Structures are given as structure tokens and as C-alpha cells.
Amino acid sequence: MPLLDAEVKEEVARRLGTLTGPVRLVMFTQEIECEYCSETRQLVQEVADLSAHVTATVYDLVADSARADELGVDKIPAIAVIGERDYGIRFYGIPSGYEFTSLLAAMETAAAGEVDLAQATLETLSRLSTPVHMQVFVTPTCPYCPQAVVLAHKMAVASPMVQSDMISAQEFPHLAMKYQVMGVPRTVINEVTHIEGAADEPVVLEKLREALRARREEQ
Amino acid sequence: MISPEPTGGDRPVQAYDLMILGGGPAGLTAAIYAGRARVQTRVLGGTLPGGQPSRTAEVDNYPGFPDGVGGGELAQRFTAQAERFxxxxxxxMATEVDFSERPFRIRSARSQYRAGAVIVATGAVPRPLGIPGEExxxxxxxxSCAxxxxxxxxxxxxxxxxxxDAAIDEALFLTKFARTVTVIHRRDTLRATEIYREQAFANPKIGFIWDSVVEEVLGDKTVTGVRVHNLKNGDTSMIRTDGVFVYIGMEPQSDLFVGQLELDPSGYVLSNARQHTNVPGVFVAGDVQDPNYRQVVIAAGTGAIAAMEAERYLGKYP
Known part of the structure; x- marks a missing residue:
């Protein structure tokens, strides 16, 4: 049973037809697959089949731990969306429902390798000297969530210091618990600041700066 | 609130015949009509792609869907149809507008635009309770999103x-997850449509607290309860709860247009029957101008009118 129906396949093929460079979908599962691992694997393969620009590789989190470490992948199902280089775009949990849009957007962004962010955002990101980790918690039924995910992924592409994760709250309940997620989207930056809801770019930028200030004060 | 940076100043200006502010049923219907008229159009979709249907579990009163349609699916269909044209x-999201002269000027966080005509379709957002603990x-x-x-x-x-309607629809939806759903309403009858009332009264998970308002949200790390005030007998009580879903209505998203367009005292953009605002060349559609009905089908209808009027205007003042 394919996950994508004919109508969706046609639309995805059309969108991926405009990719401006190669994209690799690097997926992690394990021998005894997790609840959504096999579906995620199937989704990645179905998407890759729709474009000559896209390749899919499937790794085992345990057997291929060196590759997982290299990409900083610590849980499954995971997808790293890689363009000319690894920009730090990650999906933890199946990008289904509204999040399928985020996956397509991430592929477009990774293929292009450049992003349309405001000058102020690009300047702040270009000055980063320490790593920034953005974790965007989502549910597949949240229409506001892709905006938060797409913005975080664009920030990852704009700076080698940024890694941005989409995290499906229902597949990683321990993380949802740890970060007290009871509403989505919730973006956690460097463990210290968080944003409720789909905030506009200047608001996210300000929260990012707040996280950087908090780190400086800590040191 | 965090004050945003000055916006949009760093990009070259992009020019369009028509700018549509808002990507819900009104804005997307306007885009379908404008696209078919070959008017060069850009839609600023805002924070909720597809608009309010996206946050509605099921839409049962939009014609053409005899079995109902998921709100998200309906929104996606609107979007796909607009893109097709x-x-x-x-x-x-527009952050600044200047309608004082043509071409009209619009800025967002990352772009600046000039437009020959504008359709304001920014919709409405959930009204907060405005009580301690809520924010x-x-x-x-x-x-506010079940x-x-x-x-x-x-x-x-x-x-x-x-x-x-929204409160009861979402209460019904929440029974799929929650053990109990308690509806707190300021009157002693529901305003919701009869079909929702029947379903709510028949659902064993749903209870009601009538004639009451919530005065405070209580909690430590997360919500633990609400303080409820009975308007009839004056009693105050604490209700234990894990979650508070607020559906007390919507307010028009029109702050951006204060001083630019005529608004009514509640903030709705004023328009005539042909969706003209007081500024020639600026039209309005959907919930941002509708204090009464707020239906998908009506938003779509006013979007079509606004687009046809904008086409006519652009023909006269290219």
C-alpha cells in the first residue's frame, strides 16, 4: 500500500521538478523498527522515487552508529535533509499531515542552499560563534506548525552553527514532557528560551538573541 | 510583546497589480478570481495557511461536500485552486501598510511591495479571555486550537x-482525547446551532457549567484549574482541570489598518455592499469585515466580489 496517493504524487513530483540541486534524504531506523519507523522509511523512499534530484539512504541507528554520530542523530525515526552539504535540517518523527509540507519545503531549501530571510536575521546568524539548537515540537494536525518548522530549517541553512529539528510530540513523549510541551508549535532554542505558536521572523530572531545573551551570562 | 525590528527595508521593492492580504477562504477565493482574470497577484498568506478552516476539525456546511470535509482539506483545496490559476x-504577514497614495505600499518582515489595488482579507483571530493566568x-x-x-x-x-458553534464543535472533538470536557458558558443556553447542541447533550463525556465566567487560570508549571464565577448567584468556585480551551469568539485582525481605513468601534473594516473600503482601490473581504455571520461560504463570497471589483478598478486605473 503506497502512503502517497496518485494525486499527491503528481503534486509532489511537480514541486520537486523545480529543485535547483541534488537532495539526499538520510533516514535512520533500526532492525526492530519503532512505531512509525517503517512508514517513515516508506515515505522517504516514495518521495525519492518522484524526482531524479532526490536520493534516499536508509541507515540503522545501532549498526551505523558512526554515521548517526556524524549527523548528530540520537533517536528514530529520523530524517536528515542534506543538500550540497549538511545544513543541519532534521526531522524526528514522521513528517505526516501538515508536516509533509515542511518536508517538501526543507528539500527545496536544502537544494537551493540559500534562504529568503530578512537582512537582520542573516546578519545575526552570520555572526554566530557558538552552536544553536532549535527544536520545534509539532503535531501532524497543527496547521500553524509548518511555519515554525520551515523558519527554523531556513535558519539552519543560513548558518553552519544552527541545527533545527522538527520533533513530533506524540512520537517523543519523553521530550514533550521534558520541555513541558502542551501546545504546539513550541520552539525551544538552546534549551533556554522558547516560543509558543507560529511567531513571525523578527520575534524568533529576538528569542534567538535572548538565548545567546543567556549563554553569555552563564559563562 | 517583543518589539520587532524595522522591517522589509533591505529588499528591492516588488510590484504587483493586486496584493491580497490574507490566505483564508476570502483571500484565496479572491486569488482564484484574480488569477482567472490574469491579474498579476501576490497573496500574503499570514501565519495560518488556508485560514480558519485549517484549525477546524470538520466543516459540514460548505456546499458541495455532502459528507462534510475536514477543515484542513478544505483549506488545502482552496489553496490548490488559487495556485492553479x-x-x-x-x-x-503584512507588518506595515500605506494606503495614502497609489501605488499602495505594503511591507512584511522580509519584503516590500507596491500594488495598484489591495484586498484586505486578514480575517479574525481568537478573542482572549483577558484574565489573570491566561497569557x-x-x-x-x-x-485556542483543539x-x-x-x-x-x-x-x-x-x-x-x-x-x-466553535466552542461546541471543539468540545466534541476534544472528547476523542479527554476523559471529561466541561463547557463553561456565561448564559443558561448554548448559542450553538441545533445540530451541535443535540450532539453535545448526547455525549456522556461533556458536562456543563451554566451562567458562569472564568475569572482566573490557576497552575504552577502547567494549568491545574480555573476559578469560576457564577453570574446568577455570585458564587465563586475552583474547578480542577488540565487544560483550558478558549472559544469565546473572534476579533477582527485590523490593527494594521487603524488610521488607514475606516473601522467600526469593534475594529471591523467598514465596507459598502460591493466590498469597497473608504479608500478607492482598497477592497475588503471575509471575517475582518463581518461582525455577524463569519461563515466560510460568506467569506468566499465576499472574496469573489472584492476580486471582481478590484479587476474593474484596475481596468479603470491601471
């Missing part, structure tokens, strides 16, 4: 504040 829909616990037990956040309340207790 060439609309450029971008996930931006503090937003995202930690307070929510479709987004219902999942977090599996086998827990929630309250829904309100008694209209």
Missing part, C-alpha cells in the same frame, strides 16, 4: 470556555 502565495499559561494548558493541541490531553480533564 497562478496566484503566488507566500507565508508572509502566562498559554501553551502550558491554555489553548485540533493542534487535543493530543496532549489524552485521558485528562479539560474545560472549554464558550457556547457558540
Amino acid at each position: 497562478g496566484a503566488e502565495i507566500v507565508p508572509e 502566562e499559561f498559554y501553551g502550558r494548558g491554555v489553548s 485540533t493542534c493541541d487535543g493530543f496532549f490531553y489524552q485521558d485528562r480533564e479539560v474545560v472549554v470556555v464558550g457556547g457558540g
Whole structure:
């Protein structure tokens, strides 16, 4: 049973037809697959089949731990969306429902390798000297969530210091618990600041700066 | 609130015949009509792609869907139809407008635009209760989006504040997850459509607290309860709850147009029957101008009118 129906396949093929460079979908599962691992694997393969620009590789989190470490992948199902280089775009949990849009957007962004962010955002990101980790918690039924995910992924592409994760709250309940997620989207930056809801770019930028200030004060 | 940076100043100006502010049923219907008229159009979709249907579990009163349609699916269908006719829909939100002279000027966080005509279709946003604890616990037990956040309340207790269609629709939706759903309503009858009332009264998970308002959201790390005031007998009581879903109505998203367009005292953009605002060349459609009905089908209808009027205007003043 394919996950994508004919109508969706046609639309995805059309969108991926405009990719401006190669994209690799690097997926992690394990021998005894997790609840959504096999579906995620199937989704990645179905998407890759729709474009000559896209390749899919499937790794085992345990057997291929060196590759997982290299990409900083610590849980499954995971997808790293890689363009000319690894920009730090990650999906933890199946990008289904509204999040399928985020996956397509991430592929477009990774293929292009450049992003349309405001000058102020690009300047702040270009000055980063320490790593920034953005974790965007989502549910597949949240229409506001892709905006938060797409913005975080664009920030990852704009700076080698940024890694941005989409995290499906229902597949990683321990993380949802740890970060007290009871509403989505919730973006956690460097463990210290968080944003409720789909905030506009200047608001996210300000929260990012707040996280950087908090780190400086800590040191 | 965090004050945003000065915006949009760093990009070259992009020029369009028509700019549509808002990507819900009104804006997307306008985009379908404008696209078919070959008017060069950009839609600033805002924070909720597809607009309010996206946050509605099920839409049962939009004609053409005899079995009902998921709100998200309906929104996606609107979007796909607008794109088919060439609309450029971008996930931006207008942050500044200048309608004092033509071409009109619009800025977003990352772009600046000039437009020969504008359709304002920015919609409405959930009205907050405006009580202590509400903002503090937003995202930690307070929510206005059951479709987004219902999942977090599996086998827990929630309250829904309100008694209209949205409140009851979402209360019904939340029974899929929550152990109990208590509807707190300021009157002694529901305002919701009969079919919703029947379903709510028949659902064993749903209870009601009548004639009451929520005065405070209580909690420590997350919500633990609400303080409820009975308007009839004056009693105050504490209700234990894990979540508070607020559906007390919507307010027009029109702050941006204060001083630019004529608004009514509640903030709705004023228009004539042909969706003209007081500024020639600026049209309005959907919930931002509709204090009365707020239906998808009506938003779509006013969007079509606004687009046809904008085409006529652009023909006269290219």
C-alpha cells in the first residue's frame, strides 16, 4: 500500500521538478523498527522515487552508529535533509499531515542552499560563534506548525552553527514532557528560551538573541 | 510583546497589480478570481495557511461536500485552486501598510511591495479571555486550537470556555482525547446551532457549567484549574482541570489598518455592499469585515466580489 496517493504524487513530483540541486534524504531506523519507523522509511523512499534530484539512504541507528554520530542523530525515526552539504535540517518523527509540507519545503531549501530571510536575521546568524539548537515540537494536525518548522530549517541553512529539528510530540513523549510541551508549535532554542505558536521572523530572531545573551551570562 | 525590528527595508521593492492580504477562504477565493482574470497577484498568506478552516476539525456546511470535509482539506483545496490559476502565495504577514497614495505600499518582515489595488482579507483571530493566568499559561494548558493541541490531553480533564458553534464543535472533538470536557458558558443556553447542541447533550463525556465566567487560570508549571464565577448567584468556585480551551469568539485582525481605513468601534473594516473600503482601490473581504455571520461560504463570497471589483478598478486605473 503506497502512503502517497496518485494525486499527491503528481503534486509532489511537480514541486520537486523545480529543485535547483541534488537532495539526499538520510533516514535512520533500526532492525526492530519503532512505531512509525517503517512508514517513515516508506515515505522517504516514495518521495525519492518522484524526482531524479532526490536520493534516499536508509541507515540503522545501532549498526551505523558512526554515521548517526556524524549527523548528530540520537533517536528514530529520523530524517536528515542534506543538500550540497549538511545544513543541519532534521526531522524526528514522521513528517505526516501538515508536516509533509515542511518536508517538501526543507528539500527545496536544502537544494537551493540559500534562504529568503530578512537582512537582520542573516546578519545575526552570520555572526554566530557558538552552536544553536532549535527544536520545534509539532503535531501532524497543527496547521500553524509548518511555519515554525520551515523558519527554523531556513535558519539552519543560513548558518553552519544552527541545527533545527522538527520533533513530533506524540512520537517523543519523553521530550514533550521534558520541555513541558502542551501546545504546539513550541520552539525551544538552546534549551533556554522558547516560543509558543507560529511567531513571525523578527520575534524568533529576538528569542534567538535572548538565548545567546543567556549563554553569555552563564559563562 | 517583543518589539520587532524595522522591517522589509533591505529588499528591492516588488510590484504587483493586486496584493491580497490574507490566505483564508476570502483571500484565496479572491486569488482564484484574480488569477482567472490574469491579474498579476501576490497573496500574503499570514501565519495560518488556508485560514480558519485549517484549525477546524470538520466543516459540514460548505456546499458541495455532502459528507462534510475536514477543515484542513478544505483549506488545502482552496489553496490548490488559487495556485492553479497562478496566484503566488507566500507565508508572509503584512507588518506595515500605506494606503495614502497609489501605488499602495505594503511591507512584511522580509519584503516590500507596491500594488495598484489591495484586498484586505486578514480575517479574525481568537478573542482572549483577558484574565489573570491566561497569557502566562498559554501553551502550558491554555489553548485556542483543539485540533493542534487535543493530543496532549489524552485521558485528562479539560474545560472549554464558550457556547457558540466553535466552542461546541471543539468540545466534541476534544472528547476523542479527554476523559471529561466541561463547557463553561456565561448564559443558561448554548448559542450553538441545533445540530451541535443535540450532539453535545448526547455525549456522556461533556458536562456543563451554566451562567458562569472564568475569572482566573490557576497552575504552577502547567494549568491545574480555573476559578469560576457564577453570574446568577455570585458564587465563586475552583474547578480542577488540565487544560483550558478558549472559544469565546473572534476579533477582527485590523490593527494594521487603524488610521488607514475606516473601522467600526469593534475594529471591523467598514465596507459598502460591493466590498469597497473608504479608500478607492482598497477592497475588503471575509471575517475582518463581518461582525455577524463569519461563515466560510460568506467569506468566499465576499472574496469573489472584492476580486471582481478590484479587476474593474484596475481596468479603470491601471
